[in-house]
Amino acid sequence: MHIEITPENLLVQLGYPVNDVLLAQMQRTLSATQGFDTFSKHLLSLKDEIARFEGYIALSNSHDLLKIKSDASHPEEIEAYRDTLKKWADKYKVTLEQVGETNTFYILGLS
Numbered sequence: 001m002h003i004e005i006t007p008e009n010l011l012v013q014l015g016y017p018v019n020d021v022l023l024a025q026m027q028r029t030l031s032a033t034q035g036f037d038t039f040s041k042h043l044l045s046l047k048d049e050i051a052r053f054e055g056y057i058a059l060s061n062s063h064d065l066l067k068i069k070s071d072a073s074h075p076e077e078i079e080a081y082r083d084t085l086k087k088w089a090d091k092y093k094v095t096l097e098q099v100g101e102t103n104t105f106y107i108l109g110l111s
Helices: 007-013 022-034 036-055 075-092
Strands: 055-059 065-071 094-098 102-109
Touching: 007 022, 007 036, 022 055, 036 055, 036 065, 036 075, 036 102, 065 075, 075 094
Parallel strands: none
Antiparallel strands: 055 065, 065 102, 094 102
C-alpha cells in the first residue's frame, strides 16, 4: 500500500484535525524541511516503531519543524528510543537536533 504524503494526509496520520491553521503550519513545516520528499515516506514507519517507546511525531509549537518526542521514563526505553532514532536518521541521511537534554528531537532535513 502506498500513501501519498501530502500536508493533509500527514496531519491525519499524525492525529491532527485538518483545518486551515494546521494545514498552513504543516505546509510551512514541509517547505522548511530540506529534502522532505526524499525521506517523507519513511516517517510513518518511524512513527509506528517509536510508539512502543511512548514516542510520537508532532508539529513543533515554536518552530516550523516536525519534532519527534518520547514520554518514556525507563532508562532502557529511552536508550532504545534514541538508538532507533539514530539508526533511522543515519539510514535516510536525516539531520536531527536534540532539544536540550530532553527526549525531543527536531527533524531539520537531509544531511
